[in-house]
Amino acid sequence: MRLKLLAAASVALMAAACAMPTGPTPSTPIEAAAPAADHAQLLEDLRILSADDMQGRDTGSEGGAKAREYIVSRLEALGVQAPLMGRLQPWEMQGRSPTGPRTWNGTNIIGLIPGTRASDKYIVLTAHYDHVGVHEGQIYNGADDNASGVATVLEIAQRLKAEAPEHSVLLVFFDGEERGLLGARHFVEAPPVPLSSIALNLNLDMISRPETDKKLWAVGTYQHPNLRTLLEGIAPNGDVSLAFGKDTPQDEGNDNWVNASDHAPFHAAGLPFIYLGVNYHPDYHRPSDDFDKVIPAMFGSAAELSYSAFRALDRGLSR
Numbered sequence: 028m029r030l031k032l033l034a035a036a037s038v039a040l041m042a043a044a045c046a047m048p049t050g051p052t053p054s055t056p057i058e059a060a061a062p063a064a065d066h067a068q069l070l071e072d073l074r075i076l077s078a079d080d081m082q083g084r085d086t087g088s089e090g091g092a093k094a095r096e097y098i099v100s101r102l103e104a105l106g107v108q109a110p111l112m113g114r115l116q117p118w119e120m121q122g123r124s125p126t127g128p129r130t131w132n133g134t135n136i137i138g139l140i141p142g143t144r145a146s147d148k149y150i151v152l153t154a155h156y157d158h159v160g161v162h163e164g165q166i167y168n169g170a171d172d173n174a175s176g177v178a179t180v181l182e183i184a185q186r187l188k189a190e191a192p193e194h195s196v197l198l199v200f201f202d203g204e205e206r207g208l209l210g211a212r213h214f215v216e217a218p219p220v221p222l223s224s225i226a227l228n229l230n231l232d233m234i235s236r237p238e239t240d241k242k243l244w245a246v247g248t249y250q251h252p253n254l255r256t257l258l259e260g261i262a263p264n265g266d267v268s269l270a271f272g273k274d275t276p277q278d279e280g281n282d283n284w285v286n287a288s289d290h291a292p293f294h295a296a297g298l299p300f301i302y303l304g305v306n307y308h309p310d311y312h313r314p315s316d317d318f319d320k321v322i323p324a325m326f327g328s329a330a331e332l333s334y335s336a337f338r339a340l341d342r343g344l345s346r
């Protein structure tokens with residue numbers, strides 16, 4: 028999610044307005060492109076999480092619970108352990124709804140992959156699994172927003188199980204993002220590890236539709252320029268390249284994404300963050316944000332860039 032109160036028409040206009048890249052072009056690539064990967068599981072996770080039987084994955088709904096069961100089953104299949112506090116982090120928070128403020132009950136999902144070099148420092152890799160549910164009989168499947176981020180985190184988790192990260196990694200799938208970043212706010216208020224041990228939040232939200240401008244935007248390097256030096260060398264993948272921006276004082280209104288998703292509570296707590304996401308597209312926050320709109324090669328490229336970003340940050344942080 029990024030803007031929930033905007034009319035769909037203005038969102039579509041904004042997508043057009045946002046299409047001008049504002050960041051500089053990436054410098055000469057220093058990392059080889061990842062080898063061609065099999066994205067069958069990535070696409071299967073996306074398809075399952077955005078299917079009609081998930082009913083738009085609203086917080087507290089049966090569809091949300093079904094999505095949660097699926098994510099837990101995938102973590103267990105991958106052999107990703109639970110942290111000491113347990114796999115699930117339930118919460119009750121005040122949030123928003125189409126009819127005004129209300130109390131929401133949600134559940135974050137957490138996995139832990141121990142690091143090799145800096146195991147007492149954590150990268151918190153996040154994606155929200157909730158979406159906005161069903162309205163007027165129409166299911167908002169939220170394929171891009173944000174089944175795509177969940178599928179990408181699961182893909183990264185699979186690779187980290189094969190080649191361990193340097194930092195310990197908390198994989199966190201947030202609930203209640205669409206209702207006011209509720210799961211992320213709760214996590215920062217009641218973290219499973221001390222906030223002082225969190226080196227970075229890398230947040231993935233809307234990863235599968237980079238076709239608007241063929242960019243995956245990395246937000247937060249204005250606030251943390253040292254992180255930009257770690258990411259600049261990442262080569263484009265297929266037709267998609269990493270871009271920097273949407274985070275400066277000149278990026279105004281809905282073109283500034285510093286507080287647009289679950290990284291915002293981490294930023295507010297003074298923790299470094301990078302947010303990865305694609306530009307607005309015509310299906311954003313519409314019932315048409317469906318699996319069949321996703322171009323597999325485009326999603327695959329954006330997922331590979333996300334993976335490369337994770338590795339570059341993991342290797343470069345606190346060196």
Ligand SMILES: [Zn+2]
Binds near residue numbers: 029173232288
């Ligand atoms: Zn979202």
